[in-house]
Amino acid sequence: MHSVKVFLTHHYDIPKLEERLSEYGIPVYREKADCDVAFVLHGGLTNPLVFDGKKVLAFFLKNDNHLWNTCFVSLYMPILRHYYDKFIDLGGSKSFSEMADKIAEEVKKLENETD
């Protein structure tokens, strides 16, 4: 079983998300920490090179923000593909609670994934 840790930069403070993730027993790390898989929330403001092992970037595109979606998909993603091993789309505009549910589901999958 892989050790998967969820990371979020200090630039963001999302207590509702963290609270919900803690119900799944998933802590959110604000500093680099050893793990097999780094599950990174918000790649735009995170230094991807601090993580060892497999790097997964979780992102979500807002249904009502066409400009940001285009910017992320056409500008950021092609570059970040050189820095991350995998991308996970958390889906459109979700509540923090729904996002946490989705993150927990993906973390579980990554923990059980065979290389």
Next chain:
Amino acid sequence: MIEPLSLYSEDGIYGSIDYGSPSVSKGFLFAAYVCQVERIAKEKGKVLCLGSGNAYDAVKFLMEGFNCYIAELYHPKVDILKGRQVKAFGQNLPFRDKEFDLLFCCEMMEHVPEEVADAILLEAKRVSKEVFFTIATGDDSFHTHICIHNAQWWMNKFESLGFVFINAQANPNFTLCTLDNMARMVARLVYFPDGVAINAFC
């Protein structure tokens, strides 16, 4: 002052989860803009990214088909950059005169001691035919900016060293055009409210 080789390393600020993110550095957005400048895009020439940190700008140039190299103290481990990274200080670049068509330097000059700024700019002028610099004019949250001056100060410096301006802007604002997945043209502004951008012939 912390020695630069220690500061700009994995044991220094590049070990922080918050430092060197793609959004904050803006390097690749400015690189994307430069790739759209017709004169530069037509040539697909040899580019040197100086002080490129996590090197998003260099990755962008390589993806766009430029022959891009990096001169930096910190060498990020990114596959596409293999064989293209040279460890060097800006005032002593191990390259021939006018070896590069463009020297691209995004948000590095504010990190160097003021007493070596002229030497770095003259070395840039020596190795390249054209330069594109962006420089922050304020401090950052990591307090790594040690050469803080306003846009006019930097423009005067470039001019006094003999650079010929193509485009020089305080609080620069560039339009970046891209296509969305429906192939519609979308314009995005690359805005650097606390900085200066200078594109000049050498």
